[in-house]
Amino acid sequence: MELPPLVAMVGNPNAGKSALFNALTGARQKVGNYPGVTVERHSGRLALDDGRAVELVDLPGAYSLDPSSPDERVTRDVVTGTQAGERLPDALVVVVDAANLDNHLRFALQLIALGLPVVVALNMVDLAERDGLVLDPAVLERELGVPVVPTVAVRRRGIDVLRARLTALVGGTTAELRRLRPSDGSVDDDIVTLQRRARTIAAAATVSETPVRRWNHALDSVALHPVFGPILLATLLFVMFQAVFSWSEVPVSWIESAFAALDGVVRDAMPDGFLRSLLTDGVIAGVGAVVVFLPLILILFLFILVLEASGYMVRAAFLMDRMMAQVGLSGRAFIPLLSSFACAVPGIMATRTIDDEKDRLTTILIAPLMTCSARLPVYSIIIAAFIPARKVAPFIGLQGLVLFGLYVMGIVGAFVAALALRRTVTKGDSSGFMMEMPKYQMPRMGDIAIGLWSRAWIFLKRAGTTIALTTVILWALLSFPQAPAGQKQADYSVAGRIASGLEVVVRPIGFNHDIALALIPAMAAREIAVAAIGTVYAIDDVEDTRGERTLVDNLRGRWSLPTALAFLMWFVFAPQCISTIAVTRRETNGWRWPAFMVGYLFATAYVMAGITYWAAVFAGL
Amino acid sequence: MTSSLPPETLTLETLPRHQRAAVDMIEWERLAVPEARRLRELGFDQGVPVEVLHRARMGSGPIACRIGRMTVALRRAVARSIRVSTAALPAE
Ligand SMILES: Nc1nc2c(ncn2[C@@H]2O[C@H](COP(=O)(O)OP(=O)(O)O)[C@@H](O)[C@H]2O)c(=O)[nH]1
Ligand SMILES: [Mg+2]
Numbered sequence: 245m246e247l248p249p250l251v252a253m254v255g256n257p258n259a260g261k262s263a264l265f266n267a268l269t270g271a272r273q274k275v276g277n278y279p280g281v282t283v284e285r286h287s288g289r290l291a292l293d294d295g296r297a298v299e300l301v302d303l304p305g306a307y308s309l310d311p312s313s314p315d316e317r318v319t320r321d322v323v324t325g326t327q328a329g330e331r332l333p334d335a336l337v338v339v340v341d342a343a344n345l346d347n348h349l350r351f352a353l354q355l356i357a358l359g360l361p362v363v364v365a366l367n368m369v370d371l372a373e374r375d376g377l378v379l380d381p382a383v384l385e386r387e388l389g390v391p392v393v394p395t396v397a398v399r400r401r402g403i404d405v406l407r408a409r410l411t412a413l414v415g416g417t418t419a420e421l422r423r424l425r426p427s428d429g430s431v432d433d434d435i436v437t438l439q440r441r442a443r444t445i446a447a448a449a450t451v452s453e454t455p456v457r458r459w460n461h462a463l464d465s466v467a468l469h470p471v472f473g474p475i476l477l478a479t480l481l482f483v484m485f486q487a488v489f490s491w492s493e494v495p496v497s498w499i500e501s502a503f504a505a506l507d508g509v510v511r512d513a514m515p516d517g518f519l520r521s522l523l524t525d526g527v528i529a530g531v532g533a534v535v536v537f538l539p540l541i542l543i544l545f546l547f548i549l550v551l552e553a554s555g556y557m558v559r560a561a562f563l564m565d566r567m568m569a570q571v572g573l574s575g576r577a578f579i580p581l582l583s584s585f586a587c588a589v590p591g592i593m594a595t596r597t598i599d600d601e602k603d604r605l606t607t608i609l610i611a612p613l614m615t616c617s618a619r620l621p622v623y624s625i626i627i628a629a630f631i632p633a634r635k636v637a638p639f640i641g642l643q644g645l646v647l648f649g650l651y652v653m654g655i656v657g658a659f660v661a662a663l664a665l666r667r668t669v670t671k672g673d674s675s676g677f678m679m680e681m682p683k684y685q686m687p688r689m690g691d692i693a694i695g696l697w698s699r700a701w702i703f704l705k706r707a708g709t710t711i712a713l714t715t716v717i718l719w720a721l722l723s724f725p726q727a728p729a730g731q732k733q734a735d736y737s738v739a740g741r742i743a744s745g746l747e748v749v750v751r752p753i754g755f756n757h758d759i760a761l762a763l764i765p766a767m768a769a770r771e772i773a774v775a776a777i778g779t780v781y782a783i784d785d786v787e788d789t790r791g792e793r794t795l796v797d798n799l800r801g802r803w804s805l806p807t808a809l810a811f812l813m814w815f816v817f818a819p820q821c822i823s824t825i826a827v828t829r830r831e832t833n834g835w836r837w838p839a840f841m842v843g844y845l846f847a848t849a850y851v852m853a854g855i856t857y858w859a860a861v862f863a864g865l
Numbered sequence: 866m867t868s869s870l871p872p873e874t875l876t877l878e879t880l881p882r883h884q885r886a887a888v889d890m891i892e893w894e895r896l897a898v899p900e901a902r903r904l905r906e907l908g909f910d911q912g913v914p915v916e917v918l919h920r921a922r923m924g925s926g927p928i929a930c931r932i933g934r935m936t937v938a939l940r941r942a943v944a945r946s947i948r949v950s951t952a953a954l955p956a957e
Contacts, residue, residue, distance in 0.1 A: 307906035312899055346933040347908045375934075435905045443913075443933075461918065464936070468919035468929055562919075562938045566926035575927070575938075599899070676943060677927055678903050681936040 255339035257305030263397035376454030503532035530715025553687035572666030754857035806860035817849035
């Protein structure tokens with residue numbers, strides 16, 4: 245089968261390539277990967293006006309053909325026809341931001357010089373107009389020598405004209421397509437010349453211009469203010485975490501009752517036996533314990549996505565840069581680390597925007613220390629069981645204070661780790677912090693919804709596969725072989741025997757046999773620890789001991805306070821999450837860094853839990 | 866502090882806020898290669914008008930400046946290598 249013609253969307257970051265790509269392709273999109281690199285390939289089909297279909301690919305944003313990150317290298321290699329697994333495009337849609345022509349035209353000039361058929365999308369003309377900038381596309385067309393189409397990607401303005409121009413371009417020149425050479429390193433000198441030419445063209449195309457966006461500056465004078473800026477950021481973060489807990493209460497209770505109802509249905513419909521126990525004690529309890537956290541994750545990501553789409557997030561990075569610089573990171577690490585409070589997996593994926601390799605690696609290695617939502621079930625059950633619900637001051641409960649302390653512990657741990665890593669394994673000059681601050685915008689609800697859905701999907705898929713499978717395996721290991729009368733099933737089972745081996749190692753830090761047993765399946769995901777302990781006690785007890793009340797009683801009866809505190813401290817540091825390890829392997833292209841991450845975090849967890857245990861014992865707790 | 870320096874050594878680091886100026890010269894050799902490239906890519910070049918919009922507190926922290934129609938954040942060490950002059954401003 246012959247492949248359809250390929251058209252690539254290319255341009256500076258934030259020019260609106262993806263928005264335009266979405267407007268052109270609609271829902272028919274495919275996400276793949278370029279071979280050998282962790283760069284995603286977004287492609288879709290576009291039907292031209294004459295009925296022919298072309299494949300449209302959305303290339304990563306770049307500033308020039310001189311790449312400084314793997315993403316930018318893919319862009320360069322695709323447009324020069326040297327990217328493995330990709331054919332040379334038949335035409336390029338070069339996307340430029342109308343309000344930023346000086347800068348975006350330079351890359352456009354470089355791209356046009358490659359010699360492929362090009363149509364320029366003069367995007368975001370709405371924002372340019374809002375800023376009082378009026379441009380003449382005809383002048384641009386004349387100066388650049390290629391068609392120029394004004395567009396507003398998010399309102400689908402200019403899309404039909406763009407498609408018409410593409411129809412004319414594609415296929416017209418196939419006979420004399422040239423093989424192109426990659427850029428030859430002399431680009432550095434060229435940039436300045438090109439930049440000057442870009443400025444001249446932009447000036448010629450500017451019909452009228454009022455001074456730069458006033459209200460953007462007004463917003464920035466608050467957001468970036470040396471005093472009010474940090475106060476605003478702290479307030480936003482406070483409101484965010486507050487909302488995560490208060491808004492999620494109701495949906496969490498819905499999910500809980502849905503799983504309880506499901507459990508009831510299964511219990512009524514099936515005779516008592518292994519299969520029923522597998523479904524209820526294994527799958528439903530295990531998956532339920534995880535899915536309950538979906539509302540928390542979604543609320544946190546709602547805030548993050550809105551802050552990102554509005555343009556505020558880069559301002560937050562600006563404010564945080566000073567603090568991050570002190571531990572050898574840059575402000576850019578702030579966004580991935582904030583996402584890691586929901587889940588380290590999207591957090592680690594978000595480190596792709598950090599161009600310095602050492603910075604990026606350090607951020608990946610400390611991301612698992614941010615208190616992700618998977619730790620909450622563990623923290624909340626242990627706190628409920630061992631920390632008295634009493635007030636230490638008006639409005640400040642001891643339980644809340646301990647939870648807060650665990651968050652702080654993670655952040656402090658991350659900063660200390662970054663400091664240590666930057667002096668040892670990820671030693672090197674800091675790449676600094678240099679970034680463009682996008683214009684403020686009203687976030688578009690459609691984009692936010694898509695972003696939320698993709699996060700929810702990742703989470704649910706994980707709950708449905710990794711976690712469901714692990715809980716089933718754990719249930720099986722705990723249920724076989726059957727203990728003879730008078731022996732504890734949890735000790736006699738396969739899992740029990742494995743745990744006895746591990747117990748030798750963790751005994752010095754105050755962990756008992758049940759904990760050793762729970763730690764093994766919790767390697768797949770932290771939240772399984774709770775389900776696992778629940779299952780251990782459920783399998784041993786005659787009565788049905790599911791439900792928090794009895795699990796709390798069980799914990800109180802079987803664990804000492806120092807053990808409980810050591811257990812909490814363990815979970816601040818321990819890298820018990822298979823998805824995080826997998827994504828680290830993918831993002832660092834090998835086993836070396838995930839292995840290092842697991843090693844240093846387990847060692848820290850062991851030492852810190854041990855210190856906590858013995859300190860608590862000596863303090864007579 | 867700033868006023869004691871002769872005007873030709875004014876840099877983006879010391880340029881007073883909201884004072885319009887133009888890039889005079891960039892000491893490329895003081896910058897790391899990727900930094901220098903990013904700077905060029907963001908449009909820093911001789912003669913381009915710049916304006917400091919925000920500065921995190923004295924002594925450290927990045928600077929936000931306007932260059933062309935863009936707002937760009939950069940660290941002080943980089944800003945120090947960008948000499949600016951308030952004398953000959955190109956007409957805007
Ligand atoms: N107002 C307006 N916003 C746009 C337009 N095109 C894109 N955007 C927004 O600009 C931001 C960056 O766009 P995106 O497509 O992600 O840029 P990319 O980095 O080039 O892929 C997003 O928030 C878009 O919603 C446009 O024509 N007008
Ligand atoms: Mg994009």
